[in-house]
Amino acid sequence: MAKYQAKGDQTLTTTFTTALTVGSNATTAQRNTLYRFILSLGLTASDSQITWEGQRASALGTATAVTPGLLDPGDRAAQAAVGENHTVEPTLTADAFFFEEMALNARATFMWNAFPGEVVNHAATVGAGLAWKALHASRTEDFLVQAYWDE
Amino acid sequence: MPIPQLWRSGEVSVSEPDKPTREYRSFVCCHCNKIIIVKPGSGRQRGFCFQCMKPNCGVKPCDRCRPWEAKLEAAEGRRRFWKQMDLTH
DSSP states (O other): OOEEEEEEEEEOOSSOEEEEEEEOOSSSOOOOEEEEEEEEEOSOOOOOEEEEEEEEEEEOOEEEEOOOEESSTTSOOOOSEEEEEEEEOOEEEEEEEEEEEEEEETTOEEEEEEOTTOOEEOOSSTTOEEEEEEEOSSOOOEEEEEEEEEO | OOOOGGGOOEEEEEEOTTSOOEEEEEEEOTTTOOEEEEOTTSOOOOEEETTTTEEEOOOGGGTSOOOHHHHHHHHHHHHHHHHHTTOOO
């Protein structure tokens, strides 16, 4: 298992928009096991409640492709399909959240770390993946997501 | 009741300028693979599966033991079947 990392961003709007998706490869389906993610807001730091959500996807939508970073330069290139700044939202699976809707101060940085083996993953089927989304009623800064996974 | 060390499967930290970093325990539901952040005193009731011997998120569909791994394998198996029948692209 090799470890990878990717970052995605998206502009806040009044509805949920996706900053980052990490999904199965389009030709050789594989599972990605998420063991860490970091949520934060770019630009102006002031108090506001940003609503965040993590949901499972069955199709990854249209996004700017991201080349994941290798945590060990000796590993092969990542196989996961990773996209940021989605222009067409992923097809999300109803009620399949990997973290439920939560409010976080715009100044805050949120980090989740899994203990070894206790990870979040998705099925090895083409299009399956994990999507990070956020919204705010008036703010229009970029929100940032960093994900770390094994594959 | 605090969750024992054995059932913890993750940690969450929230850091803000001029405020102490807040840390929470978390676990992953053994049936739906959802991250649950443990907030002592929140009143939220979670479940425990005596077959998986792990905590679950406590929502109704997760009452019945159907491990996450089994769900993944079912989804992957279904896709393989469709592919063999040439019903997917």
